[in-house]
Amino acid sequence: MINIDSLSFSYGRDGFQLSIPQLTINETEKIAIIGPSGSGKTSLLKLISGILLPQKGSISINNVIINQFSDAERRDYRISNVGFIFQDFELLEYLDTQDNILHPYRITRALTLNPEVRTRANNLAKEMGIQSKMKSLTNTLSQGEKQRTAICRAMLPKPKLILADEATGNLDPNNKTRILDALFRSTDKQKATLIAVTHDHELLGRFDRVIDFKDYCLLDAA
Amino acid sequence: MIDSLYLAWRYIVFNRKKTITLITCISLITFLPFALKALLSESEHQLMSRAATTPLLVGAKGNSLDLVMNSLYFSKEEPDFITMKSADEIIDSGLALPIPLYTRFQAREYPIVGTSLDYFEFRHYKIEQGRAFAMLGECLIGADVASKLNLSIGDSILSSPENLFDLAGIYPLKMVITGVLEKTNSADDKAVFVDLKTAWVIQGLGHGHQDVKKMEEAGAIVNQSKNLVTASSKVKQYTEINTDNLESFHFHGDPSIYPLTAIITIPQDDKSATILRGRYLSDQQDQQIVRPKEVIEDLLGNIFRIKDFIDGVVLVVAIAMILAVMLVFSLSLRLRQKEINTIFHLGCSRATVVQLIAAEILIIVLASGILCYLSLLVLQHYQENIVHTLFIS
Structure with a gap:
């Protein structure tokens, strides 16, 4: 369970201020976050993942306050528990699709790259429809293919918390449904929690809850 | 470390033109003083051994x-x-x-x-x-x-x-x-x-x-x-x-x-x-x-005086080259800030980022060293003729 209490965060510029008095997200819940650009949706994901630290308040996961962790502890927490699908994919152009998917395994000792992981990476790629692109450099991929590669990379370590920043933003309707299905399926399979930032109001019905950042009010999925 | 070397290798292969230029520059600046020393040593040997007898x-x-x-x-x-x-x-x-x-x-x-x-x-x-x-x-x-x-x-x-x-x-x-x-x-x-x-x-x-x-x-x-x-x-x-x-x-x-x-x-x-x-x-x-x-000693004295001057020039060029290489790496790091942020965002430590960059530098320095060594081997093969052409013919 994620519990956010009296959270206050700002970048110290442009008068941007994110304030969340109270927000609780239950385990295995699928949350959609909507709101206008610049309202702090991505910042919230980064705060939950420990990339950013709040100035005030606390973020606790299973009653452990993560913003009191040291840098190293937050990194370990992130790499072991969080799958982050970034808005602009953040793929490395000098690696091919396969190496991008396996990248988290090459940069930390917390994850071990073994044949089972490679097989799982191939299965994930197959599920996402990018198996034929495994040896292609990312600069030769379409936006949709990059998106799916980023999703595979986030899902591969079987995270308990999936943070998706516009995960279906660059996909055509068919792929959008396919990717969202895969994302939901993986989330269910791993009994993970999904928090997804989206501008796509057609998809909101598939989430358990929607958080509108316009006025920080909670909307029922129905 | 193997993963770091692998990632560094992929980066180097992707940026091969930049890397080749860098390797060539480093090899050349390393090769020059060694080559000069080898040629002078060979010329000293060729000239003096015969003169002394x-x-x-x-x-x-x-x-x-x-x-x-x-x-x-x-x-x-x-x-x-x-x-x-x-x-x-x-x-x-x-x-x-x-x-x-x-x-x-x-x-x-x-x-x-x-x-x-x-x-x-x-x-x-x-x-x-x-x-x-x-x-x-x-x-x-x-x-x-x-x-x-x-x-x-x-x-x-x-x-x-x-x-x-x-x-x-x-x-x-x-x-x-x-x-x-x-x-x-x-x-x-x-x-x-x-x-x-x-x-x-x-x-x-x-x-x-x-x-x-x-x-x-x-x-x-x-x-x-x-x-x-x-x-x-x-x-x-x-x-x-x-x-x-x-x-x-x-x-x-x-x-x-x-x-x-x-x-x-x-x-x-x-x-x-x-x-x-x-x-x-x-x-x-x-x-x-x-x-x-005595005549050859006089000649070698002049050659070694010139060598001292060239050594000085090579040293200045080497310092300039090292500064240029450092600038290239620092600009490269700035250009790669987004990539480094990604790695941090995924959960990588600063030490791993340092290790990745160190692996790249290691590969480049190693490749430069090998190229320099091979060039010196080629020079060694031809140095007798080069010295003969430069100092004797």
Whole structure:
């Protein structure tokens, strides 16, 4: 369970201020976050993942306050528990699709790259429809293919918390449904929690809850 | 570390043009001082080893370096000539053994060295194939001449005319190869050795032709007096010396005034050397006697002074290069900030990022080192020829 209490965060510029008095997200819940650009949706994901630290308040996961962790502890927490699908994919152009998917395994000792992981990476790629692109450099991929590669990379370590920043933003309707299905399926399979930032109001019905950042009010999925 | 090396390798391969440029620059700046040191060391070895084993050299007054370079390394700088009389005077003095040298001519770009058989004994050379020259028109070739021109015993080699357009000049002489010297790693490998008389025949001081008296009936005699016979062009001059025409070869004039380029002089002892050197001190003397070692030490002194200057320049260039490489890496890091942020966002530590960059630097430095080493191996293979071309030819 994620519990956010009296959270206050700002970048110290442009008068941007994110304030969340109270927000609780239950385990295995699928949350959609909507709101206008610049309202702090991505910042919230980064705060939950420990990339950013709040100035005030606390973020606790299973009653452990993560913003009191040291840098190293937050990194370990992130790499072991969080799958982050970034808005602009953040793929490395000098690696091919396969190496991008396996990248988290090459940069930390917390994850071990073994044949089972490679097989799982191939299965994930197959599920996402990018198996034929495994040896292609990312600069030769379409936006949709990059998106799916980023999703595979986030899902591969079987995270308990999936943070998706516009995960279906660059996909055509068919792929959008396919990717969202895969994302939901993986989330269910791993009994993970999904928090997804989206501008796509057609998809909101598939989430358990929607958080509108316009006025920080909670909307029922129905 | 293997993962870091793998990722670094992928980055380097993706940015191969930038990497190749960087590797080339680093290799070059590393290669330069080593190459310079190797070339100078080789030149010192080549110049000094030969000079140190040649006690004294007598030649015409003038540039002592030209005299030494021509006599020891058969360079193209030709000193003024002295005469055979000088060698006779050294013998008569009883102070030293003279080994005359005459190095004016060439055969297919290799110097023809006219000398005596004492030369090979003095240098402690062995003949690998065949024998030394014994007859007029025979030659002994150096190991490189044999291998480069693919020549062996029984083959022949023509002396080169000094000027192709001078019809009245020196005609080529076809010389028979009687032996090949062992490899000596010196200028002797690139020389064609002949007897002094053969060298003089090449110059035209000695020659062979048909017997004029036997050609009288053919109208070959233009004029005849008691002491002088003038023959026409019907009399055939020989351009090759063999057993059939050897008898017809003869020299005109006084052999004591025949030219030499230098005399290697081997004194009996230190005292003899000092006395001999004293005889050449007079201002009226038109010859000089030098210790080749001293002349080469002077030359090397100048070369090493230049080397010190070049070392300084290379050091400045190296510092500039290191700063440029550091700038390239720092700009590269700035350009890769987004990528580094991604790695941080995924959960990577700063130490891992440092490790990734260190792996890239390691690969680049290692590749530069290998390239530099290979370049030095190539240089090592050719350094003898390079030094010969730079400092001797």
